[in-house]
Amino acid sequence: MTGTAQHRVTLAFSDGVEHEMAVDPGGSVLEAGLAAGLPLLHQCRSGSCSSCLATLVEGEAATLPGCSSSLLASERAAGQRLLCVTGASSDCRFALPYDSKVGENRAVEGHAFVNAVERVAADVMRLELELAEDCWFEFRPGQFIQIKVPGTDQTRSYSIASTPAELPKIELLIRLLPGGVMSEWLLGQAAVDTALEISGPYGAFFLQEASKAPVVMIAGGTGLAPMMAMIDVIRARPGRKPPIHLSFGCQSAEGLFHGEAIALRSMWLPSLTVTTSVDRGPAPDGVRIGNPVEAVGADGPLDPETVAYLCGPPGMIEAARRHLQALGVAPGNIHAEQFVAS
Amino acid sequence: MNEATPVRRRSTVRINTTSDQRINDSKTQSQYQPYKDAAWGFINHWYPALFSEELPEDKVEGIQIAGIPIVLRRVDGKVFALKDQCLHRGVRLSAKPMCFNKSTITCWYHGFTFDLDDGKLSTIVANPDDPLVGTTGITSYPVEEVAGMIFVFVREDDFPLEDVPPLSSDLPIRFPENSEKFPHPLWPAAPSLMDEGAVALGMHRTGQSNWRIACENGFDNAHILVHMDNTIVHALNWVLPLGILPNHEEPITLIEDEDGPKGMMQWLFTDRWKPVLENEALGLKIDALNGRFYRTSVVMPGVLMVENWPEEHIVQYEWYVPITDDMYEYWEVMVKVCPTDKEKAAFKHRFDRVFLPMCLRGFNDCDLYAREAMEEFYADGTGWDAEQLVSTDISPITWRKLASRWNRGIAKPGKGVPNATKTSSIRLRRLAEGKAPGYFVQKIEDVNSY
Incomplete structure (x- = not known):
């Protein structure tokens, strides 16, 4: 009614x-x-x-x-x-x-210059931008921006992998899709110093206020981006750091990326444990075969106060929600950002 | 036609940032990037602030650690520490101390009055009904006093007090409880500041280099060459090698116990390190008579321990407390357990006659100028990329990595504090007056003349 x-x-x-x-x-x-x-x-x-x-x-x-x-x-x-x-x-x-x-971080429109374009895996590009003179915003780690694909009227959304402290620089991790407009631009035309039209920040998926509760992060593919931002922000927060489990998964070994960046975070943040998975083998050393969802809670029960962050395709998010709730995580403590490839 | 405004890159000139780009991004360097970012020091750690005797009853002193100005006051024997920057307009409370009772300190400029205990704004001298009173305050810093030294937990404003670890987690490991883990057959168990009856005698002074350059000097096993001509080495006929080379797969062991200090122990004077006593090509040979066995370890936030130095039953501690990005307070402290007044007097006697002039000065003066000799290479950030390290540098590299892992925070460049702006006219005037920038506040000595 x-x-x-x-x-x-x-x-x-x-x-x-x-x-x-x-x-x-x-x-x-x-x-x-x-x-x-x-x-x-x-x-x-x-x-x-x-x-x-x-x-x-x-x-x-x-x-x-x-x-x-x-x-x-x-x-x-x-x-x-x-x-x-x-x-x-x-x-x-x-x-x-x-x-x-x-909500005071209202979205703004402006430009950003391309600082670097780099292929980091078979189907992933790293795009580093720098906000131009006409554009400034604050954001929370986990939020995303939109980019207008040059030469088209299409926009695409990408989570920010860098932290607010690194502004005006912004790092994005972008999945390459055959025939995708952004993918074609990245592979064919993207060049340093190109100015892009962007807007942001957007999204209700972001790091919650500091607490001692353990953190679980499940990232599928480029869903790793917001997790990198959140990990770096947690690392810089004052006070004792919560235990963090990052479970990162890709389809196959060729799709893995950011291994070194993740290893550095584990080195700098003693409370961080990382599990990396590939859906199908062969798997390099230290990488398990399976999905990143199952890797969570495999070593024992989760703290009932656990706060979870999920970012990946809809199927992964759904499976992760079910898995975490079955492990006793409160639905209100599960924060998710799903992306649909386009 | 209406031309759109051209899109421009923003100007990126910034003051007081560390180098954010390195020339070589080798894996090793990135492993200690947080250390390279720590030009202003690590924050949320315990640092020595003053010797107890420097802060008698009711005295107020102002110092600066890791870019944070700190005022200390002793009341009824207890030491309190607050941020030395009035929240109103930033005046340093310690520049002209004003205390109307035992529980507060007042800013001498506009009368903002703060509780010593928690920093809360408890009144304003000429405006006691102001709505601001009771709603805000300045940061307070936990204080511990042991063996004649005052330590302050230098924290970020929002570091939770309940998360403050015990002082012992930022002090060197203790013996004999660690004697099995780190055996020392050549000397008796080193004393600790925390031991019953421990007496700490020493000095502190300002060095003009970044704190990291200073800290790395202390446990660098190739640096002892600078000491080859020091008076005490020759007077006592010590065998001080030309250098000591790593000679084992694990010359250094990390100290990473869960609730204890985090650092590293170097297995000096074991088969894991090889002393070099001769260089034939240069015709150099050490042929002194008296073995001088010692061992260095370092723990966060940069505390050196030299066991069995400069003689048995004494340990030398050193701190390189960051003041700004180009100054540190150099602490040299000798600790000995003296259960009786007689032993205490004897230690003091020997300290004054021998150790102070010949070790803490003499021998360690040499370290002070050696660090400054390295400072300019690193001051603009390029040295971290340009340095060409060799095998003995396993010590600083291991330290940089463990410091990147176990620090509790990286200090931000000092805000609104002395010596953050290198070219301020007030700083230049003081230089012209012959007052070197340093650790202590410049007090107003005579209220009627300036």
Whole structure:
């Protein structure tokens, strides 16, 4: 029942800041919140990217007629909603997984220069950019930017692999796809000093506030990018570092990359353990055959306070969520960014 | 036609950054990149601040460690340490100490008054009802005092106090509890600052080089060549080799016990290192009579221990406490366990007559100028890339790697502090007045004249 009446909706940020507003019948909670000037994270506005994820804690709220959401049935059952396609069926209350300061990192548009383009695996490119004079933003590790592919009207989204401290430099890890517009540009035309149109930062997937709770990171392919940023930020945070398990997986040995960068992090951060997997053999020394999801929890039970970060293709995210919940990780402590290759 | 504004690269000139590009990005170098980034030192560690006798009851002193100005005050015997930078407009509280009671220190400029215990703004002299009172404050630093030395845990503003490790985790390992792990058949167990009855005698002074250059000198087994002509070596006829070469697959063992200090032990005067006593090509031969066995180890955040030095039952500790990126406070401390006043007096007597003039000065003066001789090669960051290391450099390389792993944070360039801006006119005036930049605050001595 969507109803015909206006309802009062309360949005609670993780830092305790709350806002109450009216949501019109047939309208989305996101539109109402943005109209009220609230710092809500969002991007696609069409129920797919999950940037506007929130948890319904009181009342009823359903997907608006004619819209669809990329949430799994189990996620919906756990109260998760995408605010851009959610209406209020009664007065209700949502908990947001981020604090009221995050949305202040508003996305900006501008340019960035190419500093380096480098092939790091059979199907992965490393692209280093530097924000141009006309562009500056702050971001949280885990967030992504969009790039307009030169010579086309297409944009692509990539997680930032470097840290805010390294700005104006930005490092991206980009998967090469046969025939992909970005892939063709990277392989054919990308050159140092090219200026690209970019916008960002976007996304509700980012490192949570510092805590002592153990961290699990599961990364499939270029899903490693946001994890690198988060690991480097954790390393620079003051105080005792939490144990971190990074489980990184690729399809085959030819697809592996960043081995040296990962090894350095293990050297610099005693609390970091890394498992690397390939779906199919042969596997080089120290690499297991299997998927990166199963590698988590293989050595014993997880701490119930564990905070998990997942980044990879939808199938991996879904499997990882199920696996982690079965191991006792609270659904609210599982943060995910899924990407669809394009 | 409306031309779009051209897109430009941003200007990237920055002050006080370390070299962010190296010429050779060899694997070894990148393994200790965090160390190369630590020009201003490692933060969130325990450092010596003052000798106890330098801070008598009710005295206030201002110092600087790893780019952080720190004010110390002793009240009823207990030492307190706060950030020496008023939150109002940055004045150093220690420049003209103002204390109206036993529990606070007041900024002498506008009267902002801070609790010694936690740094909280407890009142403002002429504005006690200001809404700011009680809502903010300056960073406080945990303090420990042992064997006549005051140590401060120099932390980032948001390093949680509950995460502060015990002082012993930033001091050298102890004996005899480590005698089995690190046997020392040629000398008795080295004393420790933490031992009952330990007496620490020493000095500290400012050296004009980066702290890393200084620190690496202490355990560099090829550096002893600089000491070949030191007076004490000849007076006591010591066999001090020309150099000592690694001669084993594990000449150095890492110290990485979970809750203990993190560092490395060098197996000197065992078959793992070979002393070189002769160079035929140059016609050099050491033919002194008296063996002088010792062993060096280093732990985070850069604490040297020289066991059995300069004689039995004494240990020499050294710290190279970063002040800025081009100055460090050099601490040379000899520790001996003296259970009775008589032994204490005898140690002091020998220290004053022999060790102070001939070891801490004399012998170690030589280290001080040797470090400064290396400083300019590294000062602009290029030395880290250009250095050509050899086999004996296994010691500094191992240290750089372990420091990259076990540091609790990399100090950021000092903000709003003395000597961060090398060309400030106030700094130049003080130089012209003959006051070298250093560790202590420049106090206002006479309130009526300047």
